[in-house]
Amino acid sequence: MSAKPKTRGNSKTSLSARQHLLAWLALHRECAQDALRRLWQQPASSAMTLAVIAIALLLPALLYVTGKNLSQFDDSLAQANLVTAYLQSDTDDTTVAGLRQRLSAHEQVSNTRFISSDQAAADFAEWSGLGDVVDALAENPLPASLVIQLADTRYETARQIEALLSDEPAVAFVQMDQLWLQRLDSFLSLTRRAVLALIAVLSLAVLFITGNSIRTSIASREAEIRVMNLIGATRAFIARPFLYTGLWYGLLGGALAWLMLAVLMLMLSGPAEALLAYYGNQYQLQGLGAAASVVLLGGSAALGWLGARLSVSRHFTRF
Amino acid sequence: MIRFDDVSKRYPGGHEALKQVSFELEKGEMAFLTGRSGAGKSTLLKLIMLTEDLNQGQILVSGRNINRLPARQVPFYRRRIGVVFQDHQLLFDRSVFDNVMLPLQIEGYDKHEAARRVRAALDKVGLLAREKLNPVTLSGGEQQRVGIARAVVNRPQILLADEPTGNLDPELAAEIMVLFEQFNQVGVCMLIASHDLSLITRLKHRMLTLEQGRLIKDEHQPSRTGTSP
Incomplete structure (x- = not known):
């Protein structure tokens, strides 16, 4: 009995740590x-x-x-920060020019762009591919609009401009990307x-x-x-x-x-x-x-x- | 090497499998454990293997009380004990070689060293030529010898066998016993449970006899002819 365990013990300890690790892996x-x-x-x-x-x-x-x-x-869209003001259908060019001037004076408006009702119809026709439908209509149903680019992307700014626009009689409807964004x-x-x-x-x-x-x-x-x-x-x-x-x-x-x-x-x-x-x-x-x-x-x-x-x-x- | 002190085992349900059993096996000793079926032979071996817990007394193996062994040390304790089962408990999803390899794999042996030992063990039981076969294709005697090779491949100090010849004809059973004696001669302490009195009384070894859970006889020098004192 004495010989056996000794040889067994020896052979076990003679395995190096590295060999053990390799065997384990x-x-x-x-x-x-x-x-x-x-x-x-x-x-x-x-x-x-x-x-x-x-x-x-x-x-x-x-x-x-x-x-x-x-x-x-x-x-x-957060970068775009646009407000669109749709105008009454009977708005004339002078009113538009006055409105654009007032808006441009505002420090939080960096840019405005006018889209006439004809332009809107043409855009829509191209966009949707429904040019024939638009042509078939007796009267252009699309309103003219002002696209207003804001100076910053804050929601409050957009709100301010919206308040300003809602006092204008020529503006029928204001659409804010910010709302949609929210x-x-x-x-x-x-x-x-x-x-x-x-x-x-x-x-x-x-x-x-x-x-x-x-x-x-x-x-x-x-x-x-x-x-x-x-x-x-x-x-x-x-x-x-x-x-x-x-x-x-x-x-x-x-x-x-x-x-x-x-x-x-x-x-x-x-x-x-x-x-x-x-x-x-x-x-x-x-x-x-x-x-x-x-x-x-x-x-x-x-x-x-x-x-x-x-x-x-x-x-x-x-x- | 193995010492039982007043050991009792009662199974849930009240069956008392062992009653106050005490004996001691010396290092390198070989002993047979005999008695009728249900006398408690298997239970006694299971207590040594720690697959059953005792209710009373203590068992010392190499001087250590195995009943106080923490659960995480039990696997390491079991590696020092080789066990041969009556139904050999071989795995039929792998070759003879891989079955014998199992204990060495568990111990994390280097592959080449392990292969060398597996071949040595298979050579010892005379099955080296069969290493690539699936054990299911072997005869009962050969399967049992694969089981023995697996039990001795990591050179345990103790070898237990539970009815190792139970399913074998007398000739094969005698061969198995010769193998066991050879292992004993190189110093392995052996305890072999068997009810095959005609076989074990021919071999001159110590004989422990159980009857209804009690150790009724402990014959150190049994005669060649019979069991009666």
């Missing part, structure tokens, strides 16, 4: 590869799980991209909230999906777990393959969601670009972007791992 690599191989060996059930995870992740990603594209308008703003913050809420709810869904898949794979490998436990494997060692499986589920599910989103964007890009062309070339259909892609993949991998961990801690108690 090799073990992790093998574990990750093995977990991937096992997913591959059951293509039908793996694909189902991945598809469900991907769809769960696709929803918040899609909403995020929608919000991102809308906020482009928000940003550029609505867009609140809509966008609503979208952001919705994205966060969706992320929270659907993260839970991803957690449960992976957790459930890991539960089945634990059940199918019960014999192995029992033997490992009997011959002295630590819980961490036994759990490792399952954690890697969860990690793969998350990562591959995230990648699939990313791919689905990319395909969707590709399908939308044609019509979207045609639409955006009306607004000039300052807008572009935006995708997820690098940072958000990293968040999507990293987050989904972490969720998969966590789902596996929860499942392991719940179902390993039997062994």
Whole structure:
């Protein structure tokens, strides 16, 4: 008895720390590869799980991209800071000139532009492609307007100008981009909230999906777990393959969601670009972007791992 | 090496599997644990492997009270004990080689060193030529020998066996026992549960006899012919 443990002890300590680290890394690599191989060996059930995870992740990603594209308008409109005053139809040129003069004198107005009723009709015809309809009308229904560029983008400034304009008898109606902007703003913050809420709810869904898949794979490998436990494997060692499986589920599910989103964007890009062309070339259909892609993949991998961990801690108690 | 002090085990439901069992196995000693089915043999081994908890008394292994071992140290304790099961507990999703490799994998051995040891263990049980096969294709006796190779591959100080010959014909059973004696000769402390009296009485080793949970006989020099004192 005395000889055996001594040689055993020696051979163990003769392994250097570096060798131990290398062996440990090799073990992790093998574990990750093995977990991937096992997913591959059951293509039908793996694909189902991945598809469900991907769809769960696709929803918040899609909403995020929608919000991102809308906020482009928000940003550029904030720069525009325009107020449009629609004039009464019987307004003559002198009144317009007087009004423009009074407005230009105001320190918070940087520029005014007059759009005659004919010009408006021509613009509309070109814009909408409904030139024939406009021609068919006996009378031009579009009013003349003044587009007033403000000196700054503050909401109060716009309000001041609006008050000034509403006292003018020649002005029929004032439209402020700022108001519209405010609505867009609140809509966008609503979208952001919705994205966060969706992320929270659907993260839970991803957690449960992976957790459930890991539960089945634990059940199918019960014999192995029992033997490992009997011959002295630590819980961490036994759990490792399952954690890697969860990690793969998350990562591959995230990648699939990313791919689905990319395909969707590709399908939308044609019509979207045609639409955006009306607004000039300052807008572009935006995708997820690098940072958000990293968040999507990293987050989904972490969720998969966590789902596996929860499942392991719940179902390993039997062994 | 292994010491039982007044150990009792009662299963939930009231069945008393072991009643005040005391004995001691020395380093390098080989002993048989015998008795009818249900006498408490398996329970006694499970207590040593810490897959069951005792209700009373204490068990010392290498001088340490194993019942006070913190849960996180239990795996490391189990690595020092090789166990051979009646149903061998092999994994049929991998080769013979990989089955024997398992304990070394768990300990994080270097691959080449591990492979060398696995081959040495398989050679010892005479199955080196079968390393690439799936254990499901082997005979019962061969499967049991793979189980033994796995139990000894990390050179444990203690080897436990629970009815290792239970499913084997007498000839194969005798071969298995010869293997066990060889391991004992290189210093491994062995405790083998078996109800195959005709086989174990032929081998001159210590014999512990359980009856309804009590240790009723502890024969250090059993005769070759019978069990009666």
